[in-house]
Amino acid sequence: MMRRFQSVAGLAAVVLLAIVFSPAAADGSNIFLGAGNLTDVLRQMSVIGIIALAMTYVILTSGIDLSVGSILALATSVTALVLTRPMAGWSAGPHIGIAILAALAACAAVGAINGWVISRLAIQPFIVTLAAMIGVRGLAKWLTGNANIDIGFGQDEAAIFAAFFKQKAVVVGTFAALAAIFWVILTRTVFGRYVRAIGDNETASRYTGLPIRRVKVWVYTLSGLLSGLAGVLYAAENHQGNPNAGAAYELDAIAAVVIGGTRLSGGRGSIAGTLAGTLIMGVLTNILRLKNVDSNVEMMVKAVIIVLAVSIQKRQ
């Protein structure tokens, strides 16, 4: 029980620090606590947060997924490619729908292949997803011919797409809904229990006849799918399909999961923890930027926070 509330306590501490250290606006109000700023924090962390949700499952099975950043880039690229392709006779809605579905399908497929190779060929997840990280980045660049594809600057379907999916309510709402779904799956379903069981003790899972391979394929498929969804939001937000997007996002997502108390060796962890971990990272980035701290110093501070957060959890 202590463990469960620990990451929340950590979040509270960071928020408190943010309030105290926040600069004041011209009218004397607290900038950090301003409604605009708070929702900005939520929006900024949503993309990493969505990836971190599925990453939590992956890490719970004692795996890792390094390919999420590249998959996000693939999603932005596919979305932009389909949106900028003239589709005579199709109205905007279905066109946008097809763009999104194509991106999600491609990303889920990459995840499924990751999972299949990991569970069938018994190669370490680190190696498989490292290979996917390289290969999928290559795929995204190849599809776009190495160029960013701008979208949504005219009056076309892409503009409708971008305008809709960059709204704070849509982005944060998507994250919140997915967090709720992933929390329910992990705590209330047989699948969620298998995820934790496999990470806790894979040998015993085998002796219990659990469908280890199937669960792993699903877990990596979900990771691909959510990275793809994060990519769709990213494309709308930035008005482009960018094959270079999402570099090092895997590290931010893993950091959020680990700060949230999920054990890197698997078996122990929670979605609530990952939410807290994501918020801690988000609030921290926000306050450092409000204080105009050099972005390089920001990285150093994050480094310290990660080690600190994990060492505090270790001690329990």
Next chain:
Amino acid sequence: MTELLRAEGIHKHYDGVRALVDARFSVLPGEVHALVGENGAGKSTLAQIIAGALRADSGEMAWNGQPVKVSSPADAQRLGIAMIFQELDLFPHLSVAENLVIGNLARERRPWVGFRALDDYCRPYLEAAGLKCNPRTPVHTLPIGHRQLVALARALSLNARLILMDEPTSSLSEDGVDRLFGLVQGLKRSGVSVVFVSHRMREIFRISDRITVLRDGATIGTRVTSETDVDEILAMMAGREVKDAGRQTRRVSAEVLLSVSGLTTARIHDISFELRRGEVLGVAGLVGAGRSELGAALFGMDPWTAGEVRMKGVPIRPRTPGEAIRLGIGLLPEDRKIEGLMMGMTVLENSTMAVAGRFSRAGFVRAGQEREAARQAHHGAALKRPSEDVAVSTLSGGNQQKVLLVKWLLADPEVLFLDDPTRGIDVGAKRDIYQIIERLAAAGKGILLVSSELPELLRCCDRILVLRDGRNAGLLDAKTATQEEILSLATAAHAR
């Protein structure tokens, strides 16, 4: 003659289980001393304490009459004690020479290692160990028997005066055994003492000067080899306990539930038996005789190379544990922490792990139903626990074992393979587990019971299948069999 080593009053507990109780042991200079006992008697534990690999809870040791403390392998090495472990503690990807000097490298003044000097240094020890190979060969490329010789050469290079060998012949061919014994004789002539941990009677009588028998962690006695015989040693190993009066009469149906003929995998050969409804069939044998391996074969973990298994007359061939479970076979594994339980998960989750799907609708766990079923099963297993929601790691060994058993009670297989279900648990929990076995048999299940404790097999089983070296060594009627009979079949004491 002053004793080289004397150990007295050695006590050792693991997780509340007694491994050694007031054990004593002594070694004379230049003697070969066999340390024998059944599985779990404490032989390896005692040897490892002497070698500093384990620390005793209490007890005293003297070396050449002087009291000493051995609290690490380095301490033991300084005295001149070396151990060759059953699971050889070599570095498989380093070369033979590097393995020999790895403990001494740090003492080198120079920061680099001269390969030529290293080869020269190692050669005499390799020769003394009877190993002809290039010192630069990586150890993992050597056959297992040669790897053992590397471990022996390392012991020699430490100028050890006492070498402990834990089951050194278990992985050797007949040839290899002859060679090893030749070396042991040579060591003896040069005044080195050898402690030989084994339960192979023939080898013990061939090589040893004295024999010390351990049983249930206590020293039963020491005999001069030339003044005793196999039967006396077997009797000392087995003890004089009378058969448990609590043995229940059981009605075994004539219906054959499981029929196994000629079952062969990479680890077992040509195993045949029939298991009837309501029968408890014991599986006896030494560690490595193929007991757990038989379970692995039936449970779909090891692929079969030959043989046939019929369940109620229908041929079956499970290829995964999941298939085996669907066919009505369950397996309670030997090591509950590694193979059995998810230690970080709750009692409830572990109890229903094999059948979680049964308490679900559209993938969602129906918590009320699940809890109710688990509670009933816990009650049936006399499992007293503070709550179903605590992590299983917080329970005692006996209660953990009951959770594992409950997992299989809920899965309700027709045939249940119990691999040493009472290992390392207290008497009360043992009795509860015997009762569950009784109830399962009465309900018409077929039970295969592996146990290292012979009285347990004699008490619980209808018949006992004895395995040796992965093969059938005999099938005994438990009502008339004796411990000596089982041991004799399991150790091939009177063979050849």
